[in-house]
Structures are given as structure tokens and as C-alpha cells.
Amino acid sequence: MLDVVVIGGGMSGLTAAIHLAGAGLKTAIISRGDPVCCLSTGCIDVLDLGGRPMDGYGALPEGHPYRLVGKRGIEDGLRMLKDIMASSPIPYTGTIRANREILTPIGTFKTTCLVPRTMEASQGCRDEYLHVISFAGLKDFYPSYITSRLPDTGFSLFDAGCSSTLALAARFEEQGFLDEFCSWLSSIEIPPGRVAIPAVLGLKNPVAVMEEISSRIGRTLFEIPTLPPSLPGMRLFRTLKTAFQERGGEVYWGNPISSVEIRGATVEAVTLAASGRPTRVQGRAFILATGSFVSGGLYATRESVREPVFNLAVRVPGARKDWFLHDFFMPGHPIEGAGIEVDASFRPAGSSLENLFVCGSILANSEIMKNRCGHGMALATGLKAARQCERMLV
Numbered sequence: 001m002l003d004v005v006v007i008g009g010g011m012s013g014l015t016a017a018i019h020l021a022g023a024g025l026k027t028a029i030i031s032r033g034d035p036v037c038c039l040s041t042g043c044i045d046v047l048d049l050g051g052r053p054m055d056g057y058g059a060l061p062e063g064h065p066y067r068l069v070g071k072r073g074i075e076d077g078l079r080m081l082k083d084i085m086a087s088s089p090i091p092y093t094g095t096i097r098a099n100r101e102i103l104t105p106i107g108t109f110k111t112t113c114l115v116p117r118t119m120e121a122s123q124g125c126r127d128e129y130l131h132v133i134s135f136a137g138l139k140d141f142y143p144s145y146i147t148s149r150l151p152d153t154g155f156s157l158f159d160a161g162c163s164s165t166l167a168l169a170a171r172f173e174e175q176g177f178l179d180e181f182c183s184w185l186s187s188i189e190i191p192p193g194r195v196a197i198p199a200v201l202g203l204k205n206p207v208a209v210m211e212e213i214s215s216r217i218g219r220t221l222f223e224i225p226t227l228p229p230s231l232p233g234m235r236l237f238r239t240l241k242t243a244f245q246e247r248g249g250e251v252y253w254g255n256p257i258s259s260v261e262i263r264g265a266t267v268e269a270v271t272l273a274a275s276g277r278p279t280r281v282q283g284r285a286f287i288l289a290t291g292s293f294v295s296g297g298l299y300a301t302r303e304s305v306r307e308p309v310f311n312l313a314v315r316v317p318g319a320r321k322d323w324f325l326h327d328f329f330m331p332g333h334p335i336e337g338a339g340i341e342v343d344a345s346f347r348p349a350g351s352s353l354e355n356l357f358v359c360g361s362i363l364a365n366s367e368i369m370k371n372r373c374g375h376g377m378a379l380a381t382g383l384k385a386a387r388q389c390e391r392m393l394v
């Protein structure tokens with residue numbers, strides 16, 4: 001039997017699972033599919049209510065998951081991520097003491113906290129000339145969006161013979177292509193300043209690719225995150241999944257939970273829907289990290305909002321008519337506060353289940369878009385739930 005079964009393979013589930021497997025507990029992740037992280041910029045937003053990340057902490061309502069974790073717990077989550085990434089080919093830069101701004105593909109600046117090394121030089125790029133490199137026919141990245149917003153910028157196009165970010169990433173992993181690209185880049189006249197490129201510098205080792213180009217052209221280079229699918233998000237997800245497997249973790253990927261077995265106050269097993277024989281997975285403890293509406297961790301019907309795996313009670317703010325504002329992605333949309341409320345030990349509030357913990361964007365009151373705390377909150381609550389679970393088991 002497993003010690004812990006983590007349901008959901010996003011940032012929060014992976015963080016919890018890595019901690020538990022690292023502590024020597026027999027841990028598995030069950031995930032229906034790849035997480036929202038693969039759509040994200042790969043940058044870690046912690047909190048952006050003005051100024052430094054923790055400046056906004058006091059303004060959060062009492063029920064916000066960060067308030068249950070505490071400032072030190074938030075810092076621990078970030079440190080854990082930085083340590084894992086530091087031993088991967090994609091180290092992360094930044095600290096909880098400062099937010100930073102990175103250039104977006106539409107020429108605006110996004111506030112975030114930790115960034116992959118390939119985006120480090122994005123900070124401060126508006127203070128000097130910026131030359132954007134793009135690729136003939138590349139979909140979803142238009143350098144003119146940037147040059148039309150930022151005055152001191154220019155761009156050049158390279159014909160790589162492919163039009164998707166994933167195909168370009170594969171090309172940047174070939175030395176022959178890299179040599180050809182560097183020769184072309186060295187041959188064009190670029191005014192003094194920085195060079196930016198959409199995030200296509202390979203999936204496996206983008207920092208090494210960036211450093212090679214940078215040294216060959218003698219310029220500071222950085223990546224601009226692109227629209228989904230986002231390579232920096234995919235790199236982050238793959239690195240964490242590998243880190244879990246390297247610690248001996250098991251993964252069941254691609255199927256949702258079809259049923260759960262509960263005896264008294266204990267969850268005993270879950271069964272995965274599968275095209276062949278259903279798989280039953282038993283554990284001593286369970287962590288629910290199935291995400292919010294985007295991943296199906298929460299499901300809205302005309303009458304209510306449901307949590308489909310354990311049928312836990314969902315807190316829904318305001319009246320039902322308030323959930324139907326037309327712009328779902330509007331920061332401060334009331335439905336952003338919906339989710340599972342937990343007690344101080346990250347067990348679902350009001351539930352009698354003693355071996356079930358909850359973390360990540362499924363938690364109530366998080367208001368991720370309003371507070372800009374997406375991955376930061378997933379890391380902090382994933383680690384906190386894992387520690388509580390470990391305390392119960394060990």
C-alpha cells in the first residue's frame with residue numbers, strides 16, 4: 001500500500017508529492033492530464049498588490065490560503081522550488097523580497113517574482129534599445145505588438161522553416177541549426193542594446209542555448225514568454241515531474257478518478273477510470289490537488305458548484321447571478337473565491353475525513369487573478385498540506 005496518493009499533477013500536487021517522496025514516504029500522483037502550468041509563463045507569481053510581494057500580505061482576507069500558510073511557509077515553498085530548479089538545467093532567479101517585471105509578447109510588462117534564468121535580463125529592458133528576433137511564419141508571436149508599444153525597439157525575422165514554438169524548440173536543440181542561426185544573427189546590424197527572442201530555445205537546456213547565442217553575438221539575450229502552449233511552463237512542469245520520479249514517486253497519468261472508497265472517517269482507495277481494467281490505488285493518506293475550474297477540480301452547474309472526486313462542500317461567494325459576469329478572466333470575478341475551505345491542518349473544513357488534505361487553486365478565497373498569486377500559492381499550500389500529511393503519518 002502507498003503512504004500517500006496525490007490526486008492532481010499540477011504545481012500544488014507536484015510540490016506536495018516531491019516533498020513527501022523526498023521524506024521517504026511511498027507516494028504516487030494520479031493525474032487526468034497535464035496541468036495549467038503548461039499554459040503559464042513559467043514565472044512564479046507570489047502576490048502583486050503593489051510593491052514587494054509580502055507588502056500585500058496584510059491586505060488579504062483572513063480566509064485566504066496564504067494566511068493559513070503564513071509568510072514563512074510562502075518563503076519555504078519558493079525556496080523548495082528554487083532548490084529543485086537549481087539542480088536542473090533551468091535555474092530560477094529572484095527572491096521573495098522583490099517583484100520584477102518581464103516583457104510580454106504584446107509589449108506590456110507582467111509583474112512576477114521568480115523567473116527562469118532565460119528571462120532574467122527582461123528586467124530593465126525598457127531602459128535601453130531592444131531588438132526583437134522572431135521567425136518567419138511563427139504563429140502567436142508578433143514583434144510588431146512590442147515595437148508599436150515600446151519606442152526604442154526594432155525587430156528582425158529569421159526563416160527557420162517551421163511555424164510553431166514546439167517545432168522551433170526542437171530545432172534549437174540541433175547544433176547545426178544553432179550555428180546557422182548564430183551566423184545569421186551576427187550578420188545583421190543591430191544598434192547597441194539587448195536582444196529578445198520568443199521562448200523557443202529548446203525544451204531541455206534553454207539556458208545553455210541562450211548563453212551560447214549570447215556569447216557568440218556578444219549581446220545580452222532573454223526570452224519572452226509566448227501564448228499557450230508555453231515552453232517555459234512546459235519546462236517547469238517536466239522538471240518537477242522528473243524530480244518527483246527521481247525521488248522514487250509513481251505516476252498514473254491520463255485517467256481521472258472514477259470512484260473513491262471511504263470507510264468511516266478514512267479514505268481507503270481510489271479507482272481510476274481506464275479503457276482496460278480499472279486501477280485501484282490504496283493509500284494511508286490522500287491529497288486533493290485537482291485545481292480549479294480550468295482543470296475540472298471544480299465544476300459549475302446551473303444550480304451549484306461541485307467538487308467531483310470526494311463531493312466535498314464548496315464555498316461559493318455571493319448570489320448565483322454574480323457568477324455569470326460575462327468575462328471569466330476578469331480579476332475580482334466573484335467565482336474566483338469559490339473552492340474548498342480548509343482548517344489549519346489543510347483538511348477540508350466541516351468534513352469528517354481524517355486522512356484527506358487539500359491544496360492549490362481548488363482552495364476557497366484564493367482569488368488568484370486578483371491577487372496574482374498563482375504558482376506561489378500552489379507551492380506554499382502544496383508544501384503545507386504535505387507537511388501536515390507527513391506529521392499525521394510519521
Ligand SMILES: Cc1cc2nc3c(=O)[nH]c(=O)nc-3n(C[C@H](O)[C@H](O)[C@H](O)COP(=O)(O)OP(=O)(O)OC[C@H]3O[C@@H](n4cnc5c(N)ncnc54)[C@H](O)[C@@H]3O)c2cc1C
Pocket residue numbers: 007008009010011012013030031032033034035036037039040041042043044045046255256257289290291292294295296297308309359360361362368373374375376378
Ligand atoms: C492561462 C493561465 C496562465 C497562467 N499563468 C500563470 C503565470 O504565468 N504565473 C503564475 O504564477 N500563475 C499563472 N497561472 C495560475 C497558475 O497556473 C495556477 O494557479 C496553478 O498552476 C494551479 O496549480 P494547481 O496545482 O492548483 O492546479 P492545476 O494546474 O489546475 O492542476 C490540477 C491537475 O489535476 C488534474 N485533475 C483534475 N481533476 C482530476 C481528477 N478527477 N482525477 C485526476 N486528476 C485530475 C488535472 O488534470 C491537472 O493536471 C495561470 C493560469 C492560467 C489559467
